[in-house]
Amino acid sequence: MNVDKPLDKPFIFDAHLDLAMNAMEWNRDLTHTIEELRATEDGMIDKPDRAQGTVSFPSLREGNVGIVVGTQIARFAKRKGNLPGASWNSPEQAWAQTQGQLAWYQAMEHKGQIRQILNKEDIDKHLASWETDAANTPLGLIRSLEGADSILSMHYLHKAYEDGLRAIGPAHYGPGVYAQGTDATGGIGQSGRELLKEMEALNIILDTTHLCDDSFWEALANFKGPVCASHNNCRALVPHHRQFSDDQLNALIAREAIIGVVMDAWMLTPNWIRGKSTPKGENISLHQVVDHIDYICQLAGNSLHAGIGSDLDGAFGTEQGPKDVDTIADLQKIPYLLSQRGYTKENIENICSKNWLRFYMNAWS
Template identity: 50%
Template sequence: MTKRLIFDAHLDLAMNALEWNRDLSRPLVEIRLREMGMKDKPDRGKGTVCLPELRKGGIGLVVATQLSRVTPYGSSLPGWHSPQQAWAMTQAQLVWYREMETLGEMIQITNRTELEAHLALWNNTEQPDEEKPIGYILSLEGADSLVDVSYLHRAYDYGLRAMGLSHFGPGRYAPGTKMEGPLTPLGFELLNEMGKLNLILDVTHLTDEGFRQVMDRYQGPVWASHHNVRKIVPNQRQLTDEQIKQLIERDAVIGGMLDCWAMDIRFIDTVSDPWQLDIRLENLVDHWDHICQIAGNSHHVAIGSDLDGIFGTEQSPWDMNSIADLRKYEDILARRGYQPTDIDNIFHGNWLRFLRKAWK
């Protein structure tokens, strides 16, 4: 039987490769051993993502980010002190993706023709998955690094196809997670340019006011690459029922994320233990269920794991050792009453439907 393809709509691969100094082409056990005794990052020796593990799990298609924030004077958040520095980091991340393409490890997907060709490759059972490149769609997580709006066109030319305006804290184009307030004037200007290019707008990390503004003004394709449900985890980072309804009306897809604090309100970063709180992969199905009940179907939920988003096994479900364990959702979802077509939708079908429509 052909293994179900998995499409993960949010991974920070280049950030991990450069800022964490991880050779993601190597086996996971080797990466972890390299980091034994290191204390500069909370997830040292506990990472869950690398290219061999993606292949092992049949995760043949991902949305991969560029991520480089500008930190204003007086902010305690890490980040660059100028847009030019942030832009330079995104270009270094782009070069890393290009190097992975040169090695045959990855291949960029920028349009529907390339998408269909890549799907045909991954559906070819005669070639082992271990020999196939990971397809990636390039997304910019937070727009701070765009020195001005004209830089968006430069990014589009090198293959950028999705973008969120904000990340954590204050932003040059929009405030983000743990903030309040509207888009900046630059943000509205950028939104107009995105529409001209038909870029996918990622609403993840926007404030509630920012969410309302972009949903009112942006007419292009919209998704939520890595978002869970506020009814279950009541903080500003998650989606309200009203926001979920608006996204469904736009035929958007919402990617469920596997960061424990986004799955269970009891979890506290760097303090809690997933095993002690019994936070398992199945916890995410509660969030998917909630969205499916609002929608009346399984057409708007999918995977946006964020499993390399500055955390590892210390902040992931305890029954997951690597990203390859996303395959466990086949049995988990079936046990929860999801039909094979629903599982196909969640694993890849919803993201593919979205892209085919956006790139028609």
């Protein structure tokens, strides 16, 4: 295969970052550098990733990560032992938490740190501005809801859409109000079908990430709008129900979906033991991330369905990420690794950003 010289620093679209969760629950001022953020958390032990964060606005700029999908996240907890953060004892509390996160995004937009992207025209304007003056262009942000438990009724869904919400993953971890997520089983039920019907009417994108197998297949059968998997890896490489099987990946590819590979270390090796394993000890690096990208490309027969959905700082930091990722700017190592495997410039551009850009442009055409 004729391999082009890899791009110097290609534009990157990251389809999944919990920015507002980090700001509101982790109390991180993302306008600071990573070094400054780590210094403010030195000695803190309330969360396992303290002083090990990787994402800030300056580090995104350093990595030429010009558009991100930023989440609102708050689930209604129905069980004990939930993961740290994002769990609340009622849907009403979850809704209030998402509104606090929305207020933070709006404050960052007012400050000029981000620019909300709502439609095709916004993408065109943002890309033109970034190309001519990236240093003075706000980061582009598309807003997604990770787990729909906070949608108290379809009235609240319409309000969220009016406020700029453009994608929803119906479930997160465990049983959900509208679907069943990671570590749960079962379908979406009547409430889930109602949600999907209204999402389709509003042209809100369905993010299948975190749906358990039963809910995944039922959601695809009941939703005819645009679908994606913002941050999901391949079950064939790491056997666990959090990853998608070949059948699921093929179904997404048939729907013109993009699958964003995720960088949580336990999703990159079958040997990870929480609280004991380390990235260096398990030799987890961006090579494994590229393994998942390559697997999706081989399954599809082209480079048109793989993307990046890093989930960096999604309740983990450098203690549970690839050993060669110190900050999110290190996503720029991926183009070189892809070139080493025979991917051309066109392939690399597709994976780094063009696939996600095409997906959203088509969804909003």
